[in-house]
Amino acid sequence: MKKLFAQLYVWLILLLLYAPIFFIVIFSFTESRVLGNWTGFSTELYGNLFHNLIQQTGTGTLTAAIWNTLIIALVAASASTILGTVSAIGIFNMNARRKNAMMFLNNIPMINPDVITGVSLFLLFIFLHVAQGYTSVTLAHISICTPYVLLSVMPRLYQMNPNTYEAALDLGATPSQALWKVMIPQLRPGMISGFILAFTMSIDDFAVTFFTRGTVGLDTLSTYIYTDARKGGLTPELRPLMTLIFATVLVLLIVINIRQRRSAAIQKN
Amino acid sequence: MSKRSSWALPYLVFLIIFVVLPLLLILMYALQDAEGQFTLANVMNFFSDKDSLCTFAVSIEVAIENTVLCILLGYPVAWILANKELNRSAVTIVLFILPMWINALMRTLATAELFSMLGFTLGKGTLLFGMVYDYIPFMIYPIYNTLCKMDRSYDDAARDLGANGWQVFWKVTLPLSKPGIASGALMVFMPTVSTFAISEFLTNNKIKLFGTIIQENINSSLWNYGAALSLVMLVIIGITTLMSNRSKASGEAAVI
Numbered sequence: 001m002k003k004l005f006a007q008l009y010v011w012l013i014l015l016l017l018y019a020p021i022f023f024i025v026i027f028s029f030t031e032s033r034v035l036g037n038w039t040g041f042s043t044e045l046y047g048n049l050f051h052n053l054i055q056q057t058g059t060g061t062l063t064a065a066i067w068n069t070l071i072i073a074l075v076a077a078s079a080s081t082i083l084g085t086v087s088a089i090g091i092f093n094m095n096a097r098r099k100n101a102m103m104f105l106n107n108i109p110m111i112n113p114d115v116i117t118g119v120s121l122f123l124l125f126i127f128l129h130v131a132q133g134y135t136s137v138t139l140a141h142i143s144i145c146t147p148y149v150l151l152s153v154m155p156r157l158y159q160m161n162p163n164t165y166e167a168a169l170d171l172g173a174t175p176s177q178a179l180w181k182v183m184i185p186q187l188r189p190g191m192i193s194g195f196i197l198a199f200t201m202s203i204d205d206f207a208v209t210f211f212t213r214g215t216v217g218l219d220t221l222s223t224y225i226y227t228d229a230r231k232g233g234l235t236p237e238l239r240p241l242m243t244l245i246f247a248t249v250l251v252l253l254i255v256i257n258i259r260q261r262r263s264a265a266i267q268k269n
Numbered sequence: 270m271s272k273r274s275s276w277a278l279p280y281l282v283f284l285i286i287f288v289v290l291p292l293l294l295i296l297m298y299a300l301q302d303a304e305g306q307f308t309l310a311n312v313m314n315f316f317s318d319k320d321s322l323c324t325f326a327v328s329i330e331v332a333i334e335n336t337v338l339c340i341l342l343g344y345p346v347a348w349i350l351a352n353k354e355l356n357r358s359a360v361t362i363v364l365f366i367l368p369m370w371i372n373a374l375m376r377t378l379a380t381a382e383l384f385s386m387l388g389f390t391l392g393k394g395t396l397l398f399g400m401v402y403d404y405i406p407f408m409i410y411p412i413y414n415t416l417c418k419m420d421r422s423y424d425d426a427a428r429d430l431g432a433n434g435w436q437v438f439w440k441v442t443l444p445l446s447k448p449g450i451a452s453g454a455l456m457v458f459m460p461t462v463s464t465f466a467i468s469e470f471l472t473n474n475k476i477k478l479f480g481t482i483i484q485e486n487i488n489s490s491l492w493n494y495g496a497a498l499s500l501v502m503l504v505i506i507g508i509t510t511l512m513s514n515r516s517k518a519s520g521e522a523a524v525i
Contacts, residue, residue, distance in 0.1 A: 002355070003354070003355055006345075006349045006352075006355040007349075007355070009345060009346070009349065010346055010349050010350065013342065013346050013365075013405075014364060014365070016402065017365065017368050017402060017405070017406075018368065019380075019383060020376050020379035020380040020382075020383055020402070021368055021371055021376065021379070023379050023382070023383050024371075024375070024379045035378075035379070035382045036382050036383070036385070036386040083279070083280055083283065084280075086276050086277075086279070086280070087276065087277045087279070087280035089273055089276050089277075090273060090274050090275065090276030090277025090278070090280070091274075091277045092273075093273040093274040093276075094274045094277065095274075098274070102277060102280075102281065105281075105284045105288060105289070106284070108284075108288050108289075108292070109288055111455070111459070111506060111510055112503075112506065113459045113460050113462070113463035113464075113480070113502070113506070114460070114463070115463040115464075115465060115480040115483055115484065115499075115502075116295075116463065116499050116502055116503060116506070117291075119295065119483060119487055119495060119496070119499045120291030120292055120294060120295050120499070121287070121291050122487065123291060123294040123295060123298055123492065123496065124286075124287070124290060124291040124294055126492070127294055139287065140287075142287075143283070143287040143288065146280070146283075150280075200369075200370060203372075204369070204370075204372060204373060206373065206374055206466065207465070207466075207480075210484075211484075211487065221372060222372060222373075222374055225372060225374045225375055225378070226374055226466055229374070229378055229470060234378055238375065242371055242372065242375050245370070245371065245372075246370070246371055249367065249370045250367070253363060253367065257361075257363070
C-alpha cells in the first residue's frame, strides 16, 4: 500500500513535469500556427522545418540560430574540457591553501545567477572594448562551462592510484608519455561527462548569451525563441524541432542505460 | 609531480579576467555616474525607488515560496527514489533531469500556453507553478544524492532503539539530509530572484522579477544603475551562500 502510494506520487510529479513537453510534441503534428489549436493530424510542420533548414540560411533565420548554437556549444565545450582537465591536474598538485583558493574562484561562476554573470561579462567586453559577437559569446560560454568540467574531472584524480604514473616513469616512459598513456585514459570518463555537461549548458544558456551577443544580429536558439515569443506567436516550426531534440536525447539516454546495464551484467558474470 | 601545479596558471589568469575583473567592474560601474565620477547615487536610487524596491520584495517573496514548494514537493520524490524498497521499478533520477534538455524558454512558453488552454489566468499562481516546474529538478537531485550517500545503518540503529517510522524520518533522515536541502535551496533561490524572460512569459508581463529590471536597465544603456542593481544581488548571493555553507557545515558536523 505504502509502495503503491509512493509510486503514484513519483509518477504524478513526472506527469506534471512532462506535461508541457508532451503538449509541444502533440501539437507538432498539426498544421495550426497557434500552439494549442488542434486542426487535425499533419506532418506539414516537419516538412516546413526541413524545407526551411535547407532553403533559408541567412542571418536571423532559424537555420542560422541552430548552426550558431551547435558551433558555439562545440567550441565552448571542447575548449572548456581541455582547460578544465589541464587545470584540474594543476590544482590537484597544489598545496591545500592554494587548492582552496582556486576552488573558491572556480565556484564563483557556479553560484552566480546567469543574469549577474551576463551583466558582468557585458561590462567586461565594454570595458576592454572587445567587439561583441561570436568571440564574446564563446568566451563567455567557456567561462561558465569550465568550472563544471573541472568538478567532474577532479574526483577521477582523487580515485586514481598515483603509483601507476610513477610506475610508468620507472618503466622508462617520458613524462608526456606517462601523461597520455596512463593519466589521460583514467581521466577520460570524467572528461566525457564534463564535455557533455558543458555542451548542454552552452546549448541551454539564455541569459549570458543575451548579454554578450552584442548588436550584430547573432542569435542562438534561446535568443531566437525569446525574440520570437516577444514578437508574439512562436514560429510553429520550433515545435517539430523541439520534438526531434527530445526524441534524440531520449534515444541516447536509453542506449546509454542499456549499455550500462549490459556492462554491469558482464562484470557480475 | 609538483611542477604540475603550474598547469593551473592559465586557468588562474582566465578566472581573473573573466570572473574577478567582471565582478569588480560591477562594483566600479555601480559607484560611478554616467561621466565616470565616483558617486553613491545609483545605490541610493535603488533604496528610494519605489518600483525597484517593490520588484525586489516581490522577487524575494516568489523565490521563498518557490524554494519552499520545491522542497515540499521534491523531497518526497528524492526520498522515494533513494529508497530501494519503494523504488524497485527502475524509475530513475534521469527521468527528472531529462526535461532540462529541452530549451528552458521553450518549456516555459509551452507551460504558459498549456495554462491558457486550461483556462487559468496568467498571474501569480501560474508564475509559481511554472517556476516550481523549472527548478524542481535542481532540488530533487542534491537531496537524492545526499540520501543515497547516507549510511542506512543510522536508520536501522534508530529503529532498533525503538523509534517508529516517523521518528526515524524526523530525527534521523531529515537532519542528515540537511546539506542536500541547503544546496538545493541555493540552486533554486538565487536563480528565481534573478530570472528574467521566464517570469514575463508566465504572467503575460504582469509580474516582473528582479532579473527583468536589471536587464531593462542594461538594455536601455543605463549601465550604472543596472550595475548597482546587480551589486545588490551580489550582496544577497554572498549572504545566502554563507548561510547555506553554515547549515551544510552544521549538517556535516551532525554526521560526525
